[in-house]
Amino acid sequence: MKALGRQIVVEFYGCNQDTLNDVAAIKRSMRGAALAAGATIVQDAFHLFNPHGVSGVVVIAESHLAIHTWPEYGYAAVDLFTCGDDVSPDLAFQHLKEHLGATSFSCMEMKRGILDTPGLDELRFKPEGANALEVADAN
Amino acid sequence: MKALGRQIVVEFYGCNQDTLNDVAAIKRSMRGAALAAGATIVQDAFHLFNPHGVSGVVVIAESHLAIHTWPEYGYAAVDLFTCGDDVSPDLAFQHLKEHLGATSFSCMEMKRGILDTPGLDELRFKPEGANALEVADAN
Numbered sequence: 001m002k003a004l005g006r007q008i009v010v011e012f013y014g015c016n017q018d019t020l021n022d023v024a025a026i027k028r029s030m031r032g033a034a035l036a037a038g039a040t041i042v043q044d045a046f047h048l049f050n051p052h053g054v055s056g057v058v059v060i061a062e063s064h065l066a067i068h069t070w071p072e073y074g075y076a077a078v079d080l081f082t083c084g085d086d087v088s089p090d091l092a093f094q095h096l097k098e099h100l101g102a103t104s105f106s107c108m109e110m111k112r113g114i115l116d117t118p119g120l121d122e123l124r125f126k127p128e129g130a131n132a133l134e135v136a137d138a139n
Numbered sequence: 140m141k142a143l144g145r146q147i148v149v150e151f152y153g154c155n156q157d158t159l160n161d162v163a164a165i166k167r168s169m170r171g172a173a174l175a176a177g178a179t180i181v182q183d184a185f186h187l188f189n190p191h192g193v194s195g196v197v198v199i200a201e202s203h204l205a206i207h208t209w210p211e212y213g214y215a216a217v218d219l220f221t222c223g224d225d226v227s228p229d230l231a232f233q234h235l236k237e238h239l240g241a242t243s244f245s246c247m248e249m250k251r252g253i254l255d256t257p258g259l260d261e262l263r264f265k266p267e268g269a270n271a272l273e274v275a276d277a278n
Contacts, residue, residue: 004209005216009146011252043184045198057196057203059184064194068202068220070143070252077144077251079218081207112216113150113209 004113005063005083008093012076014103020071023048026056029099033092034058034065037082062087067096076100081112143252144202147228149217151235153242159208159215162187165195168238172231173197173204176221201226206235215239220251 019025027046034041039060046056052072058065063081070076078096080089097105158164166185173180178199185195191211197204202220209215217235219228236244 004212004214005207007148007216007218009249009251042186042194045182045184045196047181047198049200055181055198055202057184057198057205059186059194059196061188063207064196064205066196066203066205066218066220068144068222068251073143073252073254075143075252075254077146077220079146079205079220081205081216081218083207110148112148112207113212113214115212115214 001111001114003111004115005081005111006089007082007110007112008080008089009108009110010078010080010093010096011106012078012097012100012102013074013105014101015069015074015076016101017071017074019100020069020074020076021048021052021054023054023056025099026054026067026069029096030056030058030065030067032099033080033095034060036095037065037080037089037092038087039065039082039092060087065092076102083112140250140253142250143254144220144222144250145228146221146249146251147219147232148247148249149219149232149235150245151215151217151239151241152213152244153240154208154213154215155240156210156213158239159210159213160187160191160193162193162195164238165193165206165208168235169195169197169204169206171238172219172234173199175234176204176219176228176231177226178204178221178231199226204231215241 043059066079182198193208205218
């Protein structure tokens with residue numbers, strides 16, 4: 001089952017509540033997670049809510065990482081969506097787990113875009129001219 | 140099972156390929172989907188990849204909507220993450236399905252942040268001072 005993308009859905013519990021309400025710390029952790037995964041950061045958007053809680057997304061060349069925090073519950077909802085075999089969402093997960101100080105978590109992985117398409121085995125990553133068809137042509 | 144958030148994970152197939160590669164159209168559709176859901180748009184980030192494909196996120200006060208398109212396969216991966224009972228991700232889904240011209244799709248809904256927390260029944264939405272504890276106090 002070859003898929004275009006992988007998405008790791010994480011529930012982080014027992015996180016450091018101060019960290020979860022610190023938009024600069026969350027942004028740093030999320031950008032650090034993207035880099036730890038080997039991803040290329042394209043853009044980000046982070047927002048601190050009133051009275052508390054942070055939402056943020058890092059758009060990467062290989063898809064996106066998203067987080068929503070509820071400091072009052074020590075809880076953060078995280079999505080790590082990547083495509084291609086050149087990035088490791090597992091490393092992003094480890095980075096975030098450590099930086100949020102999560103004491104427990106649950107995790108689920110989904111394949112996104114399961115296609116029965118000739119040449120898809122050759123897909124390395126989506127952007128920068130290396131789409132499946134071109135790689136297939138080059139071989 | 141009371142949860143902080145709902146996430147609808149959608150695979151759209153057979154979409155209009157021109158639309159999937161039109162960053163302005165995708166941005167318009169995604170922002171329209173947020174408004175259709177009754178959400179409050181906080182920020183967005185959209186990017187057109189070379190040679191093709193669009194990634195984009197709309198951060199809403201009630202969480203986020205994300206899309207990644209593969210025009211070459213007529214495929215789009217969509218996540219509609221909302222919190223609170225004041226928004227309807229189902230309406231966002233319908234809006235996108237129509238605007239992307241999807242001929243088929245698959246859909247999955249997850250509950251995010253299932254907590255066994257007193258007062259959580261009172262949660263209406265997260266931002267703007269109406270968090271669970273304050274609402275519980277007010278009653």
